[in-house]
Amino acid sequence: MIKVYDKTEEIWIENEIKNLSFSKKVALVFPNEYKVASSNLGFHILIKNLSLIGQKPVRFFFDKDINDFISYDTNRKIRDFEYIFISISFENDVENIWNYFNKTQLKNNNIIVGGSAVTLSPFLFMDFATNIAVGDSEEYFKNFTSVEDLEFINSAYVKEFFAEKYKLEKKSRFNFLEKKIDSKLLYEFKSNLNSKLIEFNNKFNKTSDTKTPAYSIFITKKSAFTNYFLIEISRGCPFSCSFCTMKNLYNRYRLFDLDEILEKLSIGYSKTKNFGLISAATPPIKYIREIRKNFPDATLHFSSLRVDSIDEEFLEIVSTLNLKTLTIAPETALEEIRFKIGKRFSNSQIFNFIQNAAKNGIFKFKFYFILGLKALNPIFDLAQCELAIMEEAKSIIEFIDQAQSLIFERYNRIPFFSISINSLIPKPLTFLRDYNFINLNLYKKVKEFMRKEIYKRKNIAIEFISYKEAKKEYLYSWNFVENFNLNNNLYM
Ligand code: SF4
Incomplete structure (x- = not known):
């Protein structure tokens, strides 16, 4: 279906790609909404790389309203394309693809799936993909000039690699979901799958040594980052x-070349003054200084900042950037747990940081917390788990109170806090993989407690990430869900 859509709202950054006609044989599918796709640099890199080999892909997005894929580039259907590239970042989006392929008669299409969800959970895709790509997509396009010559991993091989023994047998899966599974069996299963994933990644995960960052190929008002030119500062x-x-x-951490970043930013600057700097780690101060110097009137947006990598000079510069909100991820308000998980900074450091930010005129903060970093340790029984989770929740409330009053005492102004609460998703390839997933009743209880407490306070917004979505992500990541056989009751 082609939707009525004002094309002028999409601004292509490079004329070389803008002026190319859309490919007759290559489609690029993003199994989530246009808004999400247009702010996803993995999706943009693929458009660029396919365009560079002369195949500007026809884009398809998932439209929740009609529960189907749509394209703004064509009237044709996904299955009409000989090559179907799928870029998938979130495990939960696999459901949209499963549903589509379940009801669609294919025509021997080549279906190539890549993206972070594939790197983390390749087994989710082997039933419908002909090939998969793991790691940095640039590596797959290096030195190739035609789509026919591109080489990916044959999914039959992936299937063989993750043979049946890496999936809990049906009865155990059922017992697991009914919370009756033998913990020793679950532990063994998780260790096996985890080792297999490590082996798989060692073998196939390609790491690019490119110095060139990924950046937006088009910008649009309809993106999650409205009219922002996004650019990678670092990867990993x-x-x-x-x-x-x-x-x-991402294997190793790579900081992109400053000159390359400045050069790409100047291309973006001809279309917008809004820059989104994408990096998991705080960008080096030298980079911020240079970007500021070269584009003094640009509005900059950062991913979250690590309190222990920011000094006063950084904050002073940040205060001149027209930033509306500073985002910090303390993850937990219990210091000993924060240190244990690898975030080695104290609550006092966070309080100093936000006071310095307030000194520089910033009074809006977003905090990310995860519930369960202490409580979901498998050494705890249910009663101990409940005590620990309430301790985590109470400490977050105390943390907020303390942070707000410190700023109020000094600046006579109550800062605005936006609090985002996730429950821990103990995933493969992490040190906390053997932790439990929070049970629904406990989650409801802690959520109600926190909501009531926040309601009594001023200038605080709190959001809880959906239990159902978190549980799905957990189940998918451990291969607990039968492909093509979804059952919503599993998620509760
Ligand atoms: S949570 Fe830790 S490891 Fe993960 S991106 Fe943030 S700083 Fe890096």
């Missing part, structure tokens, strides 16, 4: 937090 992360998959996703 120099840290190794115990709940995070970043280390395995």
Whole structure:
């Protein structure tokens, strides 16, 4: 279906790509909404790389309203394309693809799937993909001039690699979902799958040594970052937090070349003054200084900042950047747990940081917390788990109170805090993989407690990430869900 859509809202950054006609044989599918796709640099890199070999892909996005894929570039269907590239960043989006391929008669299409979800959970894709790509997509396009010659990993091989023994047998899966599984069996299963994933990544995960960052190929008002030109400052992360998959996703940490970044920014600057600097780690101060010097009237947006990598000079520069909100991810308000998970900074450091930010005129902060970093340790029984999770929740409330009053005492102004609460998703390839997933009743209880407490306070917004989506992500990442056989009851 082609949607009525004002094309002028999409601004292509490079004329070389803008002026290319769309390919007759290559489609690029993003199994989430246009808004998400247009702010995803993995999607943009693929458009660029395919365009460079003369195949500007026809783009398809998932439209929740009609529960189907749509394209703004064509009236044709996905299955009409000989090559179907799928860029998938989030495991949960696999459901949209499964549904589509379940009801669609294919025509011997080549289906190539890549993206972070594939690197982390390749087994989710082997039933419908002909090939998969793991790691940095630039590597797959190096030295190739035609789509026919591109080489990926045959999914039959992936299937063989993750043979049946890396999936819990049906009865155990059922027992697991019913919370009756033998913990020893679950532990063994998780260790096996984890080792197999490490082996798989060692073998196939390609790491590019490119000095050129990925950047937006088009910008649009309809993106999650409205009219922002996004650019990678670095890829991967120099840290190794115990709940995070970043280390395995990108292998080593790479900082992109400053001159390349400035050159690409000047291309973006001809179309917009809004820059989104994408990096898991805080960008080096030298980079910020140079970007500021070269584009003094640009509005900069950062991914979250690590408190322990920012000094006063950084904050002074940040205060001149028209930033509306500073984002910090303390993950937990319990210091000993924060240190244990690899974020080695104290609450006092965070309080100093936000006070310095307030001194520089910033009074809006976003905080990310994860519930369960202490409580979901498998050494705890249910009663101990409940005590620990309430301790985590109470400490977040105390943290917020303390942070707000410190700023109020000094500046006579209550800062605005936006609090985002996730539950821990103990995923493969992380140190916390053997932790439990929070049960629904406990999650509801802690959520209600926190909501009530926040309601009594001023200038705080709190959002809880959907339990159902978090549980799905957990189940998918451990290969607990039967491909093409979804059952919504599993997620509760
Ligand atoms: S949580 Fe952030 S800082 Fe820690 S490893 Fe992941 S991306 Fe890096």
